[in-house]
Amino acid sequence: MADVATLVEQARQGRPRAVARLITLVENAAPELREVMAALAPYSGRAYTVGLTGSPGVGKSTSTSALVSAYRRLGKRVGVLAVDPSSPFSGGALLGDRVRMQEHATDPEVFIRSMATRGHLGGLAWAAPQALRVLDGAGCDVILVETVGVGQSEVEVAAQADTSVVLLAPGMGDGIQAAKAGILEIGDVFVVNKADRDGADATARELNHMLGLGESRQAGDWRPPIVKTVAARGEGVDELVEALEKHRGWLAETGELDARRRRRAAQEVEAIALAALRARIGDLRGDRHLDALAGQVAAGELDPYAAADRLVAELTS
Amino acid sequence: MADVATLVEQARQGRPRAVARLITLVENAAPELREVMAALAPYSGRAYTVGLTGSPGVGKSTSTSALVSAYRRLGKRVGVLAVDPSSPFSGGALLGDRVRMQEHATDPEVFIRSMATRGHLGGLAWAAPQALRVLDGAGCDVILVETVGVGQSEVEVAAQADTSVVLLAPGMGDGIQAAKAGILEIGDVFVVNKADRDGADATARELNHMLGLGESRQAGDWRPPIVKTVAARGEGVDELVEALEKHRGWLAETGELDARRRRRAAQEVEAIALAALRARIGDLRGDRHLDALAGQVAAGELDPYAAADRLVAELTS
Known part of the structure; x- marks a missing residue:
């Protein structure tokens, strides 16, 4: 293996293979990570990280892919980290089926990586921040963190992001009820995807109602917007990016960005x-x-x- | 609350409310647990524990209930611990829908308890052994440990049991392939449930084939049997009990029972x-x-x- 300093340097230059190898080191909890993280420390904290969570079937991959396209149109370098906290089979990228990401596979300004964390010493809380550091160090402006597999790790994934996007879709049964209050607390931005389907308005209304119920907001508090999308056709995705940028601005203005990152750093340590x-x-x-x-x-x-x-x-x- | 010594004494006498309250202490990681476990230590290690794992839809609850009935016919006191490692909502019994267990609800020789462990400090490895100690101390001869919710914690649940039962059902798609080698390693006994359905023989054959592939067994090694059941009608359940008792005998003869329990104790500590x-x-x-x-x-x-x-x-x- 190339020595760590060389790998880090290559990753800093945005070379995909070096980035991939560093994330593999994270996945394997390799001893070299100490050196990698020390080398990357000065270059961390630049990327804006967005977590995408939601039950299987709401269109997470499609939405992630649409967001990649949208940010690419804005000239941003984009990282995608697909985390599978449920797979007991570690060490493997499980993205063989993620055809939707294929369109970005040849774009040198897009880094897509999956990571299995189940069975990992320390799990997601340990591995995800370090993988994010690698993508951050590689100059990504935006990093999208998506869970694959069963959708029960919302809270953990959300904890890794500056902004948490919770995706819903109409016709997913009693989706919101089932998810209960948990998703309301973690969502900074809500998306009702597949908004061309019957029931989309009802889902949005129900969500709006539930968000209102917990209302004890003060002036200046963030009020999570609800964006309707048809990610497969790219509809509503620009509005989603707008909502994200608005939240990012709010985070920066209020000092919440620093506070969140500090909390994350404490958890990581x-x-x-x-x-x-x-x-x-x-x-x-x-x-x-x-x-x-x-x-x-x-x-x-x-x-x-x-x-x-x-x-x-x-x-x- | 009654003092700990009284609760433990009542649980030892088999009083269901005392048992339930002690398990709630486990679920809540209450400070009193130290005293509870110290008081229960001399009465532990008597119950035979059986873990039941399998994907949603294979009939885990039905099989568990049928096993309870079978062991009750043998005059055994039975404990059921339904563990939900995936629920982010801690502190709650989620068995409202487990109607199949209702028939045992009034039997004073059956203890049924669910436990949410997600978000629990230390998770399943911490909580399950202590809940098992409570049921063990309450004089259960057999304890069935079942996962509810998404079926991805096979390995962890299996680690808590003397004998691990892996359930499959025909028509679950590429069930065996999807589960891959993981389930082959942890299963001491395999069940093809819903064996009256098309494809049951094929599932059993495929399983048999896969178990054979990993063959490097020595004489005296355990060869996991495959039992066909229709748990909803109680068919094959006596054969399953027979297979379990055979495995239990093998565990005791070979010293593997002690070895497994020692490993579990080390993990618990x-x-x-x-x-x-x-x-x-x-x-x-x-x-x-x-x-x-x-x-x-x-x-x-x-x-x-x-x-x-x-x-x-x-x-x-």
């Missing part, structure tokens, strides 16, 4: 610290001491808390 | 230790030091690894 502590515990796994403790617990001679106390004492002494 | 360490980090969250580190990381002045190093140093000094 915590996740890495926790992974390090977990690794230390892992080092003890073959250890006679942990094995003996486990034997006592299995035999009912010791309760698991008392055993954990001894383990922690050993780690932190 | 690790998970509790990790949660304790995470809580220590959490204590630092409002802390000026972590906030300052996060600020430096967000500003690109410090990389997250270097920041994490400082955090770990602070924790372990």
Whole structure:
């Protein structure tokens, strides 16, 4: 492998293969990451990150692809990180089926990468920020973070983005009810996609109503807009970009952008610290001491808390 | 609340409300758990635990219910723990729709409890063993652990059980292919449910073929049987119980039962230790030091690894 400094330099120049290899290092939790992140630190915090979440079938990939096109028309360099937190099969890009992204595959100003995080030490909280740092360092102006697979990780993905877009579609059954209050809290911008279908207005109305219910907003608070799109035909996508840019402006003006990024950095540092502590515990796994403790617990001679106390004492002494 | 000693005593006598309240303590990660687990430790390790996993639609609930009936006919006290690792809404039993379990609701020798673990500090690895200890302490002879919701946590649920049952059904599309090798590794017993449907034989054959492919078994190794059931009519369920008891016998004879329980105890102790360490980090969250580190990381002045190093140093000094 090329040495880390060279890879980072190539990624900084926007070379796709170098970017891909660095993200693979993240996915594999490679020891070289320390050096990579140290080298990238000065170039972080430039990209605007947008998270896209929603149940399967609402058109996440199509919307992501349409957003890529829209931002490309604005001359922006765009990164797409498709995160699969549910796949137990790590190490693999699972985007074979993501034909919708194919149209951007040859655009040198678009970086598309998928990442499996399930089974990953520390999971999404650990891996996603580092993958974002790579794309950020590669000069992306905008990074779209999308979940693939089952749509239950809204909250975690949203936590990684400056702006969270929640997608809905009409005719998805009792979509909003099922998702309940959870999605209302995380959405900065809501999209009713497939807006040419029956029920789109009803979905938007219901959503509007639910957003209003939680109303205890103060002047200057952000009021999440609802944008109707038909992403497959590109309709409404310019309006979506407009809503995103408006939110970005609000974030910057109010200081919320810095606050969010600081919170994310704290979580990232915590996740890495926790992974390090977990690794230390892992080092003890073959250890006679942990094995003996486990034997006592299995035999009912010791309760698991008392055993954990001894383990922690050993780690932190 | 009744004091912990009284609750544990009542649970030991098999009083359902006491059992339910103890499991709620687990779900809430209540501080009283330390005392509860210490009191239960001498009574643990008696129950035989069976994990049931499979994609939505294969008939997990129906199969679980049929197994409850079968074990009740054998005079066993049965616990059912339905784990929902995917629900972001913690603290709630989500079994309103589990009508199939209703027939057992009034049986004093059956304990049914659901538990949401998503968002739980430490997740399933932390919570499930402790809920199992409660049911074990309540004198359950058999405990069935079932996942509800999306079926992607096979591996984690299987890790909690003495015997792992993987359920499939014909006509679930490319069920086996999609699940790939993952399910082959964790299944001790395979069930093709809805065996009265077209394609049941083909599913069983395909499964048999795939199990054979991985063949590098030695004499004395366990060869996972494939049982066909129509759980909704109770067909094949006695055969399933027979297969389970056979596996249980194999586990005991080979020493694998002790080995599995010891491994589980080690994981449980690790998970509790990790949660304790995470809580220590959490204590630092409002802390000026972590906030300052996060600020430096967000500003690109410090990389997250270097920041994490400082955090770990602070924790372990």
